[in-house]
Amino acid sequence: MNVPLFVRPVRTKPPSSGPELITSPYSATLMTTKYDIIIVGGGPIGISCGLAAKKAGLSYLILEKGCLVNSLYNYPLNMTFFSTSEKIEIGGIPFVSNNIKPTRNEALEYYRRVAVSNRLDIHLQEPVTAVRGAENGGFEVETPRQKYTAGNLIIATGFYDIPVNLQIPGENLPKVTHYYKEPHFYAMEKVVVVGASNSAVDAALETLRKGAEVTMIVRGPAIGNRVKYWVKPDIENRIKEGSVKAYFNSTLKEIREREVDIDTPDGVITIPNDYVIALTGYQPNFSFLQQLGIQLSPDEKKEPSYNPDTMETNIGHIYLAGVVCGGMNTHLWFIENSRDHADKIISSILHQKALVS
Numbered sequence: 001m002n003v004p005l006f007v008r009p010v011r012t013k014p015p016s017s018g019p020e021l022i023t024s025p026y027s028a029t030l031m032t033t034k035y036d037i038i039i040v041g042g043g044p045i046g047i048s049c050g051l052a053a054k055k056a057g058l059s060y061l062i063l064e065k066g067c068l069v070n071s072l073y074n075y076p077l078n079m080t081f082f083s084t085s086e087k088i089e090i091g092g093i094p095f096v097s098n099n100i101k102p103t104r105n106e107a108l109e110y111y112r113r114v115a116v117s118n119r120l121d122i123h124l125q126e127p128v129t130a131v132r133g134a135e136n137g138g139f140e141v142e143t144p145r146q147k148y149t150a151g152n153l154i155i156a157t158g159f160y161d162i163p164v165n166l167q168i169p170g171e172n173l174p175k176v177t178h179y180y181k182e183p184h185f186y187a188m189e190k191v192v193v194v195g196a197s198n199s200a201v202d203a204a205l206e207t208l209r210k211g212a213e214v215t216m217i218v219r220g221p222a223i224g225n226r227v228k229y230w231v232k233p234d235i236e237n238r239i240k241e242g243s244v245k246a247y248f249n250s251t252l253k254e255i256r257e258r259e260v261d262i263d264t265p266d267g268v269i270t271i272p273n274d275y276v277i278a279l280t281g282y283q284p285n286f287s288f289l290q291q292l293g294i295q296l297s298p299d300e301k302k303e304p305s306y307n308p309d310t311m312e313t314n315i316g317h318i319y320l321a322g323v324v325c326g327g328m329n330t331h332l333w334f335i336e337n338s339r340d341h342a343d344k345i346i347s348s349i350l351h352q353k354a355l356v357s
């Protein structure tokens, strides 16, 4: 993504209370539309920010680079949330699920209904490619389609777009994926699953049950302790009985067309292999955050700097919302504990608006 260096804007007047049409001084041509808030990202938390802005009477626009709730759309087809449905509902709108834990399909249905029935202003398939300080204060936000200006920005871009790479030879072969979708494709094939988190365990169990020969490669000594409590015994028992082969304290060393090398405590071994599903985590788009001027902690966590009471970053009028807040600690934030970011941000924006008016 080409994001020019951000220039801190100087606020000369308060943001408008409704979308303000800005016309060129030389003609009546419509140039941009000014909003109180532009929300970057139409995931669950971006949508909850839109709901809160609308409720507060602020003008807003959500810009989403993919489809509505793009990350959830790209989750495994049979995925079940670890949260119960009421914990991932937003804007106080009830989420009714058939089971205790909602599925991906139910979540897609829920967030779509929330967005459509509340007539949220969302532009889909429209990535934010550049942000600059606007001449008269606020921000100019650019997409391949249009330029917009806004008094405030909410960055709710999540972390699911960029996988944490293995950085080993063969990682770019077409047989390797960082996004597991569904098991049938792997029937009767030799599959290596890298990782021991929820996603890796789900992929290992599903592909096993569709007739794949599954080998797990786990960096640590055991299956992750955040794996869903009703799934963990299942994978542990499959490993114990030998239907899933697992190498613990091990890493994948090299991937080739028909085999892989695994670095184990007993030395490097080579096993035959058809596909590699590398579920080694994801990371926020740090270069986008840095180009906005948002400071990241200098350690490997790369935590973005923000005030936890308001969610405002070190750059005034730029806020963070949702799972992007965790930096490399992607397990810290989820829908359950970040859905209140919307209310904090909108309160802060209303407060600042009241101060300047």
Ligand SMILES: Cc1cc2nc3c(=O)[nH]c(=O)nc-3n(C[C@H](O)[C@H](O)[C@H](O)COP(=O)(O)OP(=O)(O)OC[C@H]3O[C@@H](n4cnc5c(N)ncnc54)[C@H](O)[C@@H]3O)c2cc1C
Pocket: 040, 041, 042, 043, 044, 045, 046, 063, 064, 065, 066, 068, 069, 070, 071, 072, 075, 079, 080, 081, 082, 083, 088, 126, 127, 128, 129, 156, 157, 158, 159, 160, 161, 199, 321, 322, 323, 324, 333, 334, 335, 336, 337
């Ligand atoms: C497999 C899996 C299971 C999970 N299960 C649970 C659970 O049970 N309970 C729970 O609370 N949480 C769960 N989480 C965590 C959390 O639900 C998700 O990470 C959730 O999607 C976070 O919402 P978000 O709105 O912060 O980010 P996202 O949903 O990731 O939304 C960010 C959006 O920003 C868009 N975007 C990115 N860059 C740009 C750009 N430049 N311009 C425009 N748009 C952009 C993306 O396309 C995306 O739609 C799970 C996560 C995963 C990966």
